[in-house]
Amino acid sequence: MSTLEYLRLAGVDDGFFPQHYKELKLRTVLAGALYRGRELVDLRLSSVTVDGDDGTERVLGILRSFGRVDVAFLDGVTVAGFNIVDPEALLDACAAVVVVYKFQPKLEKVEAALRKHFVDWQARFNVIRRTYERSRVVATRWKPMRVTIVGSVVEDLGRLMSYLQLVSSTPEPLRVADLVASAVSRNERILGLLNKAEPV
Template sequence: MAIAESFKLEDGFAVYAGVLARRDGLVEKAAYELATLGGTDGTEKALRIARALNRPDVHMVMLGGCIVSYYNWIDGETIWRELGLPTACYLFEKPEGDVRAALEKLFPDWRERWENISRLGPSVEFAYPDGPKVYVRSWGLDPRDAYRAALLSRRYGKIPEPLRIAKTIAEAARVFLEKYRGKTTPVIL
């Protein structure tokens, strides 16, 4: 199972998309949620998707980032504990910037946010055999095993196929919603 997001700051929300995908990339099911940009509902929304997609043969949850949606976050440990599924968070560019300083500048409740975000822990860097780097946080499985899962499910480029598909459909849903912002949608029977 993989969950990824897409957003534009002016929207005020992020589209989270989840896919139930086999290792070979075949997608069997998808689910969506909207999370607040700069909010605190990222974990709850990701958990809703995971619950909607979960079934007995699911082996892990892949997250396309943990600090998401303009400093919202997805707590992989909460997902692991709630569902009993090993959970891994992947980044495909080296984390940059001072998150704490940004939180202090942007949010009156920055201390609480920083406490939650810092609990995510540091990421572990790995390099694919062909060179690209991946940064992993994991809960319920060793980071090396989370890296292997990414390596085994990667087809094109550096992003594991389930995450690539989840990101693609999250972006498509966001673009679709953007077309109707401020408009009355037609009713089609």
């Protein structure tokens, strides 16, 4: 048994939301998947405000509920529109954060959009820019992947990424978190109930 099989690996991702949720500051689904090596051992559902400022807090809540997390995976540093997740703040709940970039962000366009819509645009943009500027390309068995590592040094990140690429280039904890959040949030009844209840 390799040491990778002992690692507790989490992925957190957001779900779908209708466009009008932005103006109304409504919430969508946030899902977390916890793996021990390649074995799914836990799932968590929470909520997050579209274009809000509770992203970091919500992701932290999921990670803390898992207990020990060695590495947490994120798809970029935004959830639910431009709700920012600060990977450095997540180190309160895990040893390392790996931010995966499926697409290269166009920072000039991101900055322009933030300036237009948010009073606190600079704080949001600083997290996006700072995290992306620390990114590097890692070779994996599927394809080269651009990632940013925050926290403890992950030995042989390419090996870890490849180990978790079971059916696509996305690490399995992140892929499953995305699948769960997307599936649940596509249910209009669930989204409606989510926005009538107290945030969870």
